[in-house]
Amino acid sequence: YIDNAEVDNNNQIVFNCYIPISYLNREFAGGFVEKISLRKVMEEISSLEQPKGSYIMLVDKEGNLIGxxxxxxxxxxxxxxxxxxxxKLLSDSDVGIGENFKSITYKSYTGEEVLGVYGLIPTVGWGVVVEQPLTNAYSTLQAMLFRMTILLLVIILVIAMLIVFIISMVIKPVNELSKGVYSVKNGNFNYQVPYHSKDELGIVIEGFNGMIKEIKIKRENDKVALIAEKRASVGLLAAGVAHEINNPMNILGFYADDLLDLMETEDINELKKTGVFKDYLLNIREQIKRCTDIVQSLLTFSKEVEPQIKNVYIPDVINIVLKLVKYPISKQNIKLELIWDESIPCVLADESQMQQVILNLVTNSLHAMPEGGKLIIKLSSSDNMLCIDIIDTGTGIKDEDFKHIFNPFFTTKPLGNGTGLGLPIIQTIVEQCGGHIDLKNNKESGVTANICIPTSNEVKHGAV
Known part of the structure; x- marks a missing residue:
């Protein structure tokens, strides 16, 4: 039992603690009385670690401060x-230490806003109050928030550095790869994308470099094949070109001999006056021009230059090719028909390569009509595509040969009349221009070769 606190002779607040003593049979035998100084109790409590600025106080049932x-x-x-x-302690008897312990913010007796915890000691009815000024209570929270903010900033900085590092590891190779794609797009097949890692991106770059090497090798092989086919075509054309040149040369010889005879028998001044001399010279010049045109066409076709993509007017290409095959067309008694509109758009291509395409297809048609026939060259345009149809009335293509016609070195021509590279080269050239080629047998006889190539914006007017 603990009685009420009181002031002793030494002006100290004390309370008596009564401890009963009983026999084994629980019969009261006496007891101890211990006088306890609240000051000593509070000093013991004060020695314990407490939050900054906090304090503990005891009040009796009347609200007097006793500790x-x-x-x-x-x-x-x-x-x-x-x-x-x-x-609250004086007015609320239900406030007890335990589940009813109260923790609130309020104004203390000092006039400060405090965070307080209070409750009643049931056995004696004393109130226990623990208070801490809000400024001190929140200083810990503020310090914690400050430390958390600093920690958060450090974490954000570390994450940002990691992101920058990761981006540098990813974006730089991607930029290099993009640069490589742009270089290859512009025709630089010697470009190799630098890489120093074996991760997924490094594997992609390594594959890209390997692909560029393979494309470069293929382009070089195509170039060699194109040159070989062109030289073979020149060889096949040589006889016809020689015959075409031989005719005007014979005429030149005739005019030269005749003119020499006239100069020996006739007066030169008289020949000049009558215009005979001039007529002979004009005829000689015309035959020389015929020879020059034929040779120039052959030189233009056989010239080995780097491809130059530009606007190409296909009727002009056809006219150059027809000059080269004029002799076999005449010799084989082949009827030629040219069909195209008044306005035919140009295509973006290399002119020399387009000459190669037209010449190979026309030559194939001529070889298929050794006993004569009809050759039709038709141009048409629609949906931004220029279509070239080369139609003959020859022997056609066997059904079992269609699956092989675009294979390199496959040919049905007699030995010495072809290399088997013509159609594969044509297919490569046309596809590089963004077009396509198709061959099919006609219902009656012969073959139709159809080529479609994207047109450019330029239009050159011409009529046939």
Whole structure:
């Protein structure tokens, strides 16, 4: 049993603690009385670690201050009734230490806003109050928030550095790869994308470099094949070109001999006056021009230059090719028909390569009509595509040969009349222009070779 606190002779607040003693049969035998100084109790409590600025106080049933961690306040009988917690303790008998312990913010007897915890000791009815000024209570929270903010900033900085590092490891190779794609797009097949890692991106770049090497090799092989086919075509054309040149040369010889005879028998001044001399010279010049045109066409076709993509007017290409095959067309008694509109758009291509395409297809048609026939060259345009149809009335293509016609070195011509590279080269050239080629047998006889190539915006007017 603990009785009420009181002031002893030494001006100390004490309370008596009664401890009963009983026999084994529980019969009261006596007891001890211990006088305990609240000051000593509070000093023991004060020695314990406490939050900054906090304090503990005890009040009796009347709200008098009987204990405080700052015991000087007890000695001067500090009035604590102004504290909201003390008022609650006096008015609320249900406040007890345990599940009913109260923790609120309120105004203390000092006039400060405090965070307080209070409750009643049931056995004696004393109130226990623990208070801490809000400025001190929140300083810990603020310090914690500050530390958390600093930690968060450090984490964000570290993450940002990691992101920058990762981006540099990913974006730089991607930029290099993009640069490589752009270089290859512009025709630089010697470009190799640098890479220093074996990760997924490094594998992609390595594959890209390997692909570029393979494309470069294929382009070089195509170039060699194109040159070989062109030289073979020139060889096949040589006889016809020689015959075409031979005719005007014979005429030149005739005019030269005749003119020499006239100069020996006739007066030169008289020949000049009558215009005979001039007529002979004009005829000689015309035959020389015929020879020059034939040779120039052959030189233009056989010239080995780097491809130059530009606007190409296909009727002009056809006219150049027809000059080269004029002799076999005449010799084989082949009827030629040219069909195209008044306005035919140009295509973006290399002119020399387009000559190669037209010549190979026309030559194939001529070889298929050794006993004569009809050759039709038709041009038409629609949906931004220029279509070239080369139609003959020859022997056609066997059904079993269709699946092989675009294979390199496959040919049905007699030995010495072809290399088997013509159609594969044509297919490569046409596809590089963004077009396509198709061959099919006609219903009656012969073959139709159809080529479609994207047109450019330029239009050159011409008529046939």
């Amino acid at each position: 405080h961690t700052d015991y000087s306040q007890v000695l001067r009988q500090q009035d604590v009734l102004g504290s909201d917690s003390v008022q």
